[in-house]
Amino acid sequence: MNNELIQVDKSLARQFFQGMAKKRLLCLSTHLIGEMLADINEYKWLSQNQDIQDLLISSSCFKNLPTKLDLTIKDLEYLFIPTLETLIKLSQPNLEKELISELRIKDSNSLISLRQAIYQLNQTFLIQYIREYQSSVDYNQQFSSLILNLIRLQNILNKLYTKPIINNSIPWRDLILLFVSNYYSTSFEQDITKLNLTLANYFFPCCLVLNSISKKQKLI
Numbered sequence: 001m002n003n004e005l006i007q008v009d010k011s012l013a014r015q016f017f018q019g020m021a022k023k024r025l026l027c028l029s030t031h032l033i034g035e036m037l038a039d040i041n042e043y044k045w046l047s048q049n050q051d052i053q054d055l056l057i058s059s060s061c062f063k064n065l066p067t068k069l070d071l072t073i074k075d076l077e078y079l080f081i082p083t084l085e086t087l088i089k090l091s092q093p094n095l096e097k098e099l100i101s102e103l104r105i106k107d108s109n110s111l112i113s114l115r116q117a118i119y120q121l122n123q124t125f126l127i128q129y130i131r132e133y134q135s136s137v138d139y140n141q142q143f144s145s146l147i148l149n150l151i152r153l154q155n156i157l158n159k160l161y162t163k164p165i166i167n168n169s170i171p172w173r174d175l176i177l178l179f180v181s182n183y184y185s186t187s188f189e190q191d192i193t194k195l196n197l198t199l200a201n202y203f204f205p206c207c208l209v210l211n212s213i214s215k216k217q218k219l220i
Contacts, residue, residue: 006103006110006117013124017087021132024083025146031079032072032150037181040066040161044173066161067154073147081133088129090122149196156199163207176203 043066046053060068095118105111160176180195 006113008117008120008124010120010124013121014128017125017128018132020087021084021129025080025143028076028079028083029146032076033153033180035072035075036067036069036150036154036157037177039068039071040157040177043067043161065158067157069150069154072150072154073143076143076146084129084133088122088126090118090125092118092122149193152196153199156196156204160199160203160207163204172207179203 039060042058049055058068058071060071062068062070092115096114099105099114099118100111103110103114105114157176157180161173176199180199
């Protein structure tokens, strides 16, 4: 490539940033669900060691519930922004080196044009980041779908985990944790919806049936 002007398609650059930012956001779901499971295990430990509960103090507002969504959301904000750093802080030397090889740049004019294009690309990403994640309104919109799904998951997990089980021979609560912990986010919006539906439509009814059968066995 010789003496050709390299330009940035800002519209495509913005679309690319939005797509990559969304992917990074959705990939955090696995970590966040892991945090919720850790909260449940702490809840389990506290219920089994009530005499030494002071050793495990929580800053959550939901001290008496298995999951602590307020802490999970704080993790979301804390972890998400660093994942965007590779987008808003492009490594110019590395990117430049790769593009020189890819575009076969040999003359100084094309090299200057490339550097200007990389700078414009970085500025486009930075402006998009400020618009979408520094504005409180847009920021909340970006997280609203994810948080809504996590609220649904929290509600069904709390309901399942605190439901009294008459037949203690079946480790029901541990089975719930094993099922959720085997979830992995490949397509978060679809997968977490399936996870929520499975817990609500299968696990919870099974829990009710299990209790009903146990009650009948006690009466016999």
